Amino acid sequence: MSDIRLIEVTKQYDGQPHPAVDAVSLDIPAGELVVFVGPSGCGKTTTMKMINRLIEPTSGQILLGGEDVLAKEPNELRRHIGYVIQQIGLFPHLTIAENIKLVPGLLGWSRDRCEKRSDELLDLVGLDPSAFRSRYPRQLSGGQQQRVGVARALAADPPVMLMDEPFGATDPITRERLQNEFLRLQAELRKTIVFVTHDFDEAIKLGDRIAVLKERSHIAQYDTPEHILANPADDYVASFVGSAAALKRLALIPVAKLTARPGGAQDGLPAVPDGASARDALDLMIRHGTSSVRVAGGTVDFETISGLLGSDHGR
Template sequence: MPDTVPPVPPAGPTRSAAPSGPADPALPGAIDPGDGGPPGEAASAERGGIQLINVTKRFPGQATPAVDNVSLTVDGGEIVVLLGPSGSGKTTTMRLINRLIEPTSGKIIVAGRDALGLDPNDLRRQIGYVIQNAGLFPHMTVGTNVGLVPQMLGWGKARIKARVDELLQLVDLAPDQFRDRYPRELSGGQQQRVGVARALAADPPAMLMDEPFGALDPITREHLQDELLQLQEELGKTIVFVTHDVDEALKLGDRIAILDKGSRIVQYATPKEILLNPADEYVEQFLGGGQAMKLLKFSRVADVPLQQVPQAAPGDDAAAVRAQIDAAESTFAIVLDERDRPVRWITVDDLDGLTGPIGDHGTGTARPIRVRNTLQQALEALIQVEHEWVPVVGPRGVYRGTVTLSTLQTAIKDMKEQTRSRRRQDKAADS
């Protein structure tokens, strides 16, 4: 199957980001939790996870395998990055998942079903596929590219148009402006957005992304990485992402599988664990220098405790808000709208002499940072605002807490202590 042919998705779209339900053992290829599968298999399957179990691929005429006995569990809703140098088997491993390449041996489970027991087209209905340079059909408009698979599945024109417009909005491309354009009329970043929209056409539970941003300029690449993380907060897909770029892997991955030149996984852990405790000298050299700065650059706001401050709504009485602030021994509260999104700060100075509802009194908040943002991004946000705090939001902009300079200082102190502890352990092991 050529790269430019999109995977065939399920028979109809769903807009819910809720994880998939458990596999039905009556379905062809379904895995019964009692069949002796590896620990955690059933739990992963319930959330649309992916498993590779002792998977090997040998191409004819090659002395060494392209993929060597790889075992890997990707939990539903997480981004796992396959990271390694050229020739380490990253892309081959990915293509084994949707059977663009057939394994020589081993077992592959997708959403609780034996992938090798399924018709390849049935398998690909569960998996979106995004490649470098988007792989769009040049003679088709953006709308036709995005709606191609739903059309193949026999959807009506109105349904296809509604889905196309929904997805273009999702990837920040105004439908009225972009629906009728051709790929040649788009920038590289816009083409990649269309590629992502096409992969999401029927809301598959899993997505494979093969160096999708590798050909883009650094600024566009960083923007699309941020957009992918924001989309992931909203949609909760199971994503396997291939890259050879260490910084990209550390930024995007919930977990990272580092492959060596022998096509073996030498470490599989969170970015923070990999930076603090590289498995061996190969991993340490592959990561390069500046691990301390990488910890700040790629540790996430979600990994640190957030400060909780008094909360208020525009309709709250000023005296009650002041009492809440005083009780918390604070100097301010955060005002949330009806959807629990941060609107503004209100300080004790703003409340002086105010009676009745607080209304629109207070100071507009800085642009919130998201739980998936890095500590470096949090620091940059704090430097740019007049206050000493920045609101943190999760999916749909819902308020989660507040990050302060003190929050970051504590996080850095903890990282330094963990680094010192690892060095002491290394010295003890060498002695």
């Protein structure tokens, strides 16, 4: 795994009075998913693209695993950094397998190794290789294409991934499924990921840490979702958090971490699925008109969950 360090990184475009990105310094720990969130035009995508040199920094230093990215040949650098964008960018004239095998082929992998890796990744992102490897992008739904885009970014097993609004063009149901699938993948793979979004709820759901960016990528706050929700640094950050901070914090607390009451009358109580949050448990109570739900080992009641709203729980 590789950490990422941005040290006083600036991007100044010719003819512009102010830099697009102004002296940004940020440490991104290895194996963490860090989300850049902020309004359109604040510089979050520009900052991310300087990491793989799709945009060249004007000044400053970017270290990837302790090595200066500006000392590397750009194309070689990019072959070791996965990149996923909203528009997906699959080559329409190539099959799904050929799209996934592209970078490993450029790196000199054998044909058998490329094919094995393609099938492995299709299976990993929930697409049956026998059904999808020979299809073309036009034969897939938007959500399926996004899964292939993630698989292609993972093809050469890069230590770092950059993701620019990758799920933004999908409908809300597909977007939630993709987010859940990606969280499952990240729990298994532990890549170092920079993820750009304008959706604060998405940032809360996916990020190990969130960088809330202002104009010219000035960092208003850089912290865990839990701490940002509980203690926004200023009014600007509070405007992202909104009025439902307490409920958003519940979504970060796995119901499995709550102390279940053993036994008790469970007949007719709805059951919380594996991996659910305290927010999911609360929603289930409201939908079914009950004051408790079934969990592994017993029940969790409304009083237990409401008691979390004033406390500072981690994930």
